[in-house]
Amino acid sequence: MAFKIGLLGLGTVGQGTAAILLDREGRHPLLKEIELVRVGVRSLSKSRTIALPENLLTTDLEAIVTDPEIDIVVELIGGVEPARSLILKAIDHGKHIVTANKALISRHGAEIFSAANQKGVYVLLEAAVGGGIPVIQPMKECLGANRINTVMGIVNGTTNYILTRMQAEAANFDEVLQQAQELGYAEADPTADVDGLDAADKIAILASLAFGERIKLEQVYCEGIRGISATDIDYADRLGFTIKLLAIASRSLESDTDNISVRVHPTLVPKLHPLASINGVNNAIFIEGEPIGQVMFFGPGAGAGPTASAVVSDILNIAGIITTTNTPHGLAESAHPLMTCTHQHYCELAPIEELITRFYARFITRDLPGVIGKLGTCFGNHEVSIESIVQIDTHGKQAEIVVVTHDVREGNFRAALDELKHMDIVDRFPSLLRVL
Numbered sequence: 001m002a003f004k005i006g007l008l009g010l011g012t013v014g015q016g017t018a019a020i021l022l023d024r025e026g027r028h029p030l031l032k033e034i035e036l037v038r039v040g041v042r043s044l045s046k047s048r049t050i051a052l053p054e055n056l057l058t059t060d061l062e063a064i065v066t067d068p069e070i071d072i073v074v075e076l077i078g079g080v081e082p083a084r085s086l087i088l089k090a091i092d093h094g095k096h097i098v099t100a101n102k103a104l105i106s107r108h109g110a111e112i113f114s115a116a117n118q119k120g121v122y123v124l125l126e127a128a129v130g131g132g133i134p135v136i137q138p139m140k141e142c143l144g145a146n147r148i149n150t151v152m153g154i155v156n157g158t159t160n161y162i163l164t165r166m167q168a169e170a171a172n173f174d175e176v177l178q179q180a181q182e183l184g185y186a187e188a189d190p191t192a193d194v195d196g197l198d199a200a201d202k203i204a205i206l207a208s209l210a211f212g213e214r215i216k217l218e219q220v221y222c223e224g225i226r227g228i229s230a231t232d233i234d235y236a237d238r239l240g241f242t243i244k245l246l247a248i249a250s251r252s253l254e255s256d257t258d259n260i261s262v263r264v265h266p267t268l269v270p271k272l273h274p275l276a277s278i279n280g281v282n283n284a285i286f287i288e289g290e291p292i293g294q295v296m297f298f299g300p301g302a303g304a305g306p307t308a309s310a311v312v313s314d315i316l317n318i319a320g321i322i323t324t325t326n327t328p329h330g331l332a333e334s335a336h337p338l339m340t341c342t343h344q345h346y347c348e349l350a351p352i353e354e355l356i357t358r359f360y361a362r363f364i365t366r367d368l369p370g371v372i373g374k375l376g377t378c379f380g381n382h383e384v385s386i387e388s389i390v391q392i393d394t395h396g397k398q399a400e401i402v403v404v405t406h407d408v409r410e411g412n413f414r415a416a417l418d419e420l421k422h423m424d425i426v427d428r429f430p431s432l433l434r435v436l
């Protein structure tokens, strides 16, 4: 066979990938040229859902990335180390890389792509964002003619699965999270999903592709879904919204300098918006560009089969390019410009205080005449314009008031909240969510 694959990791995605590579019938004919020759794991005795040919498994991952026979190293172990060192060593030994590791690429992409460019090898990562949804290669190739100003979407399957079940059947957060783990959707440490960090990794990668600049992950604003309560789900529903964890990268071309904002937070999405109906483990990435207008990519965002579909498509892309450019396997002499990453500069992201957005806020106040007026006056003093303000409920001497604003500057909204915090009519504001 022509192309030899060394696979690092045989967990959810590794097993899905091996299953495709070992069952080629009816798929693309080029798969017949691809052979899985080594598989690196941590434990040889662990039970697997897949039966591998004998002698493929090893715990010596260094031996895989330095094996002169191997053309493509597929990294599916996850996390930063040892994935980073193994990938760098594989590149140094002239291997092409396929990875699903968004945590690694969002933190060390610059180092990895620089090493790969120097060595003339490809690093492809279709599985890292949107699981099985083709979005990275389409952004690089099919949308290359566009000036992209917004990439926005649901990019974490676990949290979308949790929110969907909480909204549809009032399911308990911890139980649904456990089911997402059993289904293989969650990260090894599900904190990355629940706290929005996985979505932040993914939107940093998409923003970099969209705007052609590197993103400093620490500047990406990030809030997860732990604070979403059944009360907010109910109020949002009554107001015509669905709550989704959105990852949003936008660029305003109106100012002299590009104003780029990259953020992840739970958002009230109007029920008629296409992203409101993306449910369960599905993801969707909505892109606005000039001249294309709006385009949306939709499909399964996590799980063994869908993610493996993206991994194997990258392997096929590399095999296809090498076959047609006729270069020796490990070293492409002139890299395909639509499959490499050549970004050089980091961009500065706008601080969250500068964001212009709508807000939903829920207040617990004293149930007295004039409270709504006082809230309205305070917001007005900070140039926060209110779209609706309603007293939804009373509990004894307390009232529950929900405010939805028009587009406001986040810094102004927070200044109003700071002032309200010190008023004796306001007991607390348990929820503060942005509205699309």
Ligand SMILES: NC(=O)C1=CN([C@@H]2O[C@H](COP(=O)(O)OP(=O)(O)OC[C@H]3O[C@@H](n4cnc5c(N)ncnc54)[C@H](OP(=O)(O)O)[C@@H]3O)[C@@H](O)[C@H]2O)C=CC1
Pocket (backbone or CB within 6 Å): 008, 009, 010, 011, 012, 013, 014, 040, 041, 042, 043, 044, 046, 061, 075, 076, 077, 078, 079, 081, 082, 100, 101, 102, 103, 127, 128, 131, 184, 185, 186, 187, 188, 301, 302, 303, 304, 307
């Ligand atoms: N699960 C999903 O739906 C998706 C996952 N991804 C990404 O794919 C990657 C893999 O995820 P997933 O398959 O879920 O992870 P799993 O935890 O299911 O699998 C990880 C695999 O890597 C092996 N491994 C981990 N650390 C080491 C180590 N130090 N040395 C040797 N082997 C090691 C494990 O070995 P052993 O089995 O022996 O313990 C296991 O086989 C991650 O980067 C993840 O973010 C991307 C999209 C979707």
Ligand SMILES: N[C@@H](CC=O)C(=O)O
Pocket (backbone or CB within 6 Å): 128, 130, 131, 155, 156, 157, 158, 159, 185, 186, 187, 193, 198, 301, 302, 303
């Ligand atoms: N844990 C991730 C897996 C895919 O990237 C998710 O839930 O989306």
Ligand code: NA
Pocket (backbone or CB within 6 Å): 126, 127, 128, 129, 130, 131, 132, 133, 134, 135, 136, 310
């Ligand atoms: Na993808």
